[in-house]
Amino acid sequence: MRVQDKVAIVTGASSGFGRATSVRLAQEGARIVIADLDEAGGEETARQVKAAGSEAELVVGDISALAGARTAVERAVARFGRLDVLVNNAGIAQTDAHDTWDAPEETWDRVIRVNLRSVYACSKAAIPVMLARGSGSVISVASIAASVCVGGCAYGATKGAILSYTRHVARELAARGVRVNCVSPGYMRTPMSSGERLGLSAEEQEARLDSFGQRVPMQRTGSVDDIANAILYLASDEAAYVTGQEIVVDGGYLIR
Ligand SMILES: NC(=O)c1ccc[n+]([C@@H]2O[C@H](COP(=O)([O-])OP(=O)(O)OC[C@H]3O[C@@H](n4cnc5c(N)ncnc54)[C@H](O)[C@@H]3O)[C@@H](O)[C@H]2O)c1
Numbered sequence: 438m439r440v441q442d443k444v445a446i447v448t449g450a451s452s453g454f455g456r457a458t459s460v461r462l463a464q465e466g467a468r469i470v471i472a473d474l475d476e477a478g479g480e481e482t483a484r485q486v487k488a489a490g491s492e493a494e495l496v497v498g499d500i501s502a503l504a505g506a507r508t509a510v511e512r513a514v515a516r517f518g519r520l521d522v523l524v525n526n527a528g529i530a531q532t533d534a535h536d537t538w539d540a541p542e543e544t545w546d547r548v549i550r551v552n553l554r555s556v557y558a559c560s561k562a563a564i565p566v567m568l569a570r571g572s573g574s575v576i577s578v579a580s581i582a583a584s585v586c587v588g589g590c591a592y593g594a595t596k597g598a599i600l601s602y603t604r605h606v607a608r609e610l611a612a613r614g615v616r617v618n619c620v621s622p623g624y625m626r627t628p629m630s631s632g633e634r635l636g637l638s639a640e641e642q643e644a645r646l647d648s649f650g651q652r653v654p655m656q657r658t659g660s661v662d663d664i665a666n667a668i669l670y671l672a673s674d675e676a677a678y679v680t681g682q683e684i685v686v687d688g689g690y691l692i693r
Pocket residue numbers: 448449450451452453454455472473474475478498499500501526527528529530551552578579580581621622623624625626627628629630634
């Protein structure tokens with residue numbers, strides 16, 4: 438068991454990477470706090486965590502608001518008595534197709550709020566609990582969009598900012614037992630990238646994922662478990678000497 442008895446908050450755990458990460462951490466012994474706006478999806482993740490032999494607490498709320506982030510942390514401590522891992526995973530796509538610099542103000546603010554402010558809010562709420570015990574691991578989900586031009590400029594700006602945030606906070610906390618890292622997925626198979634959230638049919642989703650896969654040196658999109666496994670490593674004590682890093686999981690996209 439690689440994360441036996443640890444307690445992890447996973448934001449955006451009702452879907453995609455968040456669900457897969459919750460289940461993977463549970464398989465390796467962690468207890469999970471599912472923090473998401475989507476109650477039905479969260480209940481399904483909780484069912485899968487329990488089926489993996491662990492326990493889950495579902496906290497429905499907006500983790501981009503400090504109040505929502507604090508509630509998730511309080512519920513983790515109340516239910517399980519500790520907090521070891523924070524996975525800042527919740528995020529949304531920028532759906533403007535062209536001239537994303539010219540996005541409506543509301544789109545810009547929403548993408549920044551959900552993707553970036555959430556990282557600040559959840560970390561601000563969780564890190565004091567970790568510092569009190571002298572250990573912890575914060576893992577944020579960034580993207581290859583931090584480094585190359587995919588996904589639009591507001592989206593890319595949030596992901597680039599997560600890299601910078603990760604390095605700054607990792608440096609500040611390195612001597613105090615809390616590690617801070619991020620994972621950057623490439624083209625992956627989730628409801629966000631398939632176009633399910635845009636209302637595409639099953640065939641259209643497959644065609645879209647196929648076309649993404651053709652751009653990747655490994656000639657395929659990645660799976661949610663590819664990301665869950667990278668997060669598991671960073672959450673575990675195997676990564677005890679790793680902080681301030683970005684692990685890119687992209688089938689070779691950035692080096693093509
Ligand atoms: N799918 C990809 O190919 C890909 C690639 C690179 C990076 N990412 C990043 O991975 C992360 C997860 O993406 P995914 O593909 O699993 O997405 P997804 O759409 O499947 O899941 C995102 C989850 O976040 C939740 N959420 C959104 N706003 C929230 C809020 N304010 N408060 C609480 N929960 C909220 C949603 O309800 C949903 O359950 C995101 O940060 C995304 O930017 C995804």
